[in-house]
Amino acid sequence: MAQKKTTRICIFVFCVVLSIITLLPLLLMLLTSVKSISEINAEQFVFFPKHILFSNYAEAMKKGDWTVYFKNTIIVTAITVGISLVINSLAGYAFARIPFKGRDFLFFLAMVGMMIPSQVTMIPVFIQLKEFPLAGGNNILGQGGTGLINTYAGLILPYIAGAFGVFLCRQFYMNIPQALDEAAKIDGCSRIMAYAHIFLPLSKPVLATLAVLKSSQTWNDYLWPLIMISNNSRKTVQVALVSTFVTEVSTNWNLLMAGTAIVMLPLVILFLFTQKYFVEGVVSSGIKG
Template sequence: MHPSQPFPQTRKRRPWGEWILSYAGLTLLAVLVLLPVLVLLSASLKPPGDVFEYPPRLIPREFSLENYRGALEKAPLARYLLNTLLVSLGVTLGQLLTSTLAAFGFARLHFPAKRALFLGVLATYMVPWELTLIPNYLTISHLRLLDSYWGLVLPFLAGAFGIFLLRQNFLQIPEEYFDAAKIDGATPLQQLRFVAMPLARPALASLALLTFLNTWNQYLWPLIVTSAPTWRTAQIGLRFFLVDQEGSNYGFVAAGAILVLAPTLIAFILLERAFVRGISVGGVKG
């Protein structure tokens, strides 16, 4: 080896005991997180008479789809799931649009009081959502948007978290990319469309996933602004039609809960890599 060349650094292998303890701890944590979901899935696949069998079994003696069929017959879950999907997609697309435009403006454009405005946006993130519940309800009520998709979507079309997340990612993009786009005559919107957004796809996917999951799992706001069964989301419909009317049949309740839970699990599995990458590359520049 030439004297001027640095010695290669060798990675120290962790002792086997540390690996075993690490994997044992992670396995235990995974079991604790997944156990309630597995119990719920097991109850939904058991015949109605075996839900409270003793001793309890995680793997049913006999698999049955009767609970799913009964849940779909007792409550219009398909309608509730459609309402939840439309509301979640509407809020997600709205947040992506407003957050992208605002974040690019705060990250790359120059205008008076930019920092003060950005601090004002961040300040709204510190306000508990419960404090805005009554003003939002009064606004939606005065606009006559109760029992409508607009009433469920409108208050959540913009958020400080999405603006902050995307701004941090836009700041990580090298300035040379934007300089080259300016030389080619690109307008700010073209710089956003062809430079910033393609390089910030992991952050956009993270924001989309978080917004979709949060909207899908909303309970309090849909409960307040919807009274007609036609406009209820899945969580509200599950509460009113399965827990109230079929409170003694926990197999139906478990099957309905699995149907409501499944889309969020699928969305997370599909976007998990982009979600982790988008959160990790945000940085703290700014």
């Protein structure tokens, strides 16, 4: 009994220490966001500011057109997540519940995609979107214009599907009893009807999990929007943070941290509302680590 109690105490202490280590960067960001620039540039590190300057948040939002930046990011994220949930859930359902020739090999090829870094495919994807036929002044051969550069479509298309989303949905659907397929078949349901009326309503946990992960990926992405967007009216919040507060001469760290805190707030709210489904989806899909 005493050994169990000691083990629980050790686990508790370990979790507390781990939580502190995880939350420390977030705390430093929040403290930096309310410091004066003199405290940030002081020779000795100032942990707690002498005067809390909440005015930094208002000043940060005055620099740049943040209404446009947030609108662009919300549009790209919402459309990406919506289309991604449909594509990944359908693909996962097909790989998990529909037997067809070559299914395992195709799934293996999809999983290979998880092993390829996005930086490797970034240039080929950029060229494909730039030479997209009949877009941005291009002819039928994809020549003469800018294609999908500086467009929402150019930001959305690379994210609407992904090997991890397919894997997540497949693992979830494989845990559903086979009896449901047999019952649907007896009732005269086609595969698509069984998916829409039986499996999709059961998919809230895994779809919520995928929505949170995909939202975080799209909302926080910096490199791809930086490559695809040169027009200020199409900038996303991550690109705007750097272009607004970071210059070759100096960096307004207090305003940058204030802007970062505001930008991350929608994702925090999303996770709080979907936390229950997120945890359930991770557990039911058999994902570890």
